[in-house]
Amino acid sequence: MSSCDTCVVRNTAICSGLDAGEIALLSTIGRQRKLAPGESLVWEGEDSVLVANVISGLLKLSAGTEDGREQIVGVVYPADFIGRPFGRSTEYTVTALTDAEVCVFARSDFDRFAGEHPRLEHKLLERTLTELDRTRRWMLLLSRKNAQEKVATFLLEMSERLAPADCEGGANPQPLKGFDLPFSRQQIGDVLGLTIETVSRQMMALNRSGVIALPNRRAVEIIDRPALLAMAR
Amino acid sequence: MSSCDTCVVRNTAICSGLDAGEIALLSTIGRQRKLAPGESLVWEGEDSVLVANVISGLLKLSAGTEDGREQIVGVVYPADFIGRPFGRSTEYTVTALTDAEVCVFARSDFDRFAGEHPRLEHKLLERTLTELDRTRRWMLLLSRKNAQEKVATFLLEMSERLAPADCEGGANPQPLKGFDLPFSRQQIGDVLGLTIETVSRQMMALNRSGVIALPNRRAVEIIDRPALLAMAR
DNA sequence: CGAGATCTTGAGTTATCTCAAATAGGGTGG
């Protein structure tokens, strides 16, 4: 019995759509790996030797300028795909934000398997197109929204994406009212293109105005979602 | 004889890799269309009924906030693909920046054809992965670079991407020393997340310092590429 | 319980934006 049989993202990840035989074959070239928070899977500029599927946990994709400024260019959730198949090098560092489990493949193995299994490539294409749309929408936030709008948008996005997906991967689940942020203030700044102080001030302002509550450093409760939505534009 | 036979991007667009029979079939479901500068092909939020391949010219993808702020989230060059196959709606407005020719498909026709031709899907996947990488690198620019760095980076990118691709679509061609910008100052601002005044001031500063020359409103000559490169970070 | 890290708060600086006006190009009709 392959580990895929018990995989919780089996029905939503790119493996969905493969038949039992194909799944069995895929499981022979992949292996599961656990990551601790802060642990990196691949590094910016390194030869792209690995690709992976996220089983559980959250990871960040980050890029930096030469002088050390960092920007988080993507956040990866369960069932998402990591890496750059059919390419030479990786453009980003991938680091776990929480405890995470991933299903890792050697890129060359994955490339070959994908070439022989169009349904897998199709799933990957759909996922990549969706991710491209999401990334472009984020560009709008980075360049045209102010700090308040950025933080409000970020909190709303978190409340939606942290909601556990239902098993069928069907309609979007209900957004969460309360949740624990998987990011430090610094990391929120890196996502939003803000400094840590600005993030802190905005969160505190939302807290004081009663739109959200902050029971402790990592926890957030959305008290007045319509107000938050209005602030996010 | 199908119009594909004379298509100049035939060897670089997603159609490359298809055999003669497949090309013939594809040409029966697509049609060529010319666009004038400023003319839009699809609109943000509209049902996604079209996809297309760029044959010549440049187009922009733009998204706006509710209150009218605009951001150009992508620029599309010859051989690039436009649109969102396998999806419901389009997230962006696509507008020609120059005279442009595109090869247009009804999305449903294209989806069906792609499903039956894995090699086409594979090409599209590679192209989408590359575009995602490019878009993420642009996020870094939007959130972490200052106005001078943004403008310098923009001019360098233009000098590279406006260089005519060689026929084989092989190694990157030599970047151009002089070229005409396909963007107005306003549009450059929309690409970089700056106001028109800031763009103008930065361009004039580069001009005064002798790093570039501006023979007329649309033309740019790169005089000191190493200096420009240093300013771009 | 203490030490280090993370987060919050404050005060002053600055890059970019906003608003306003001047200038220059390009195109058109006389």
Add this chain to the structure above:
DNA sequence: CCACCCTATTTGAGATAACTCAAGATCTCG
């Protein structure tokens, strides 16, 4: 061919959001 008009661009001056630097508060973990 020239004068004129419309629009794009440049320039200036002042306002401001976010940054930087610095200090204090709070949490976390050994």
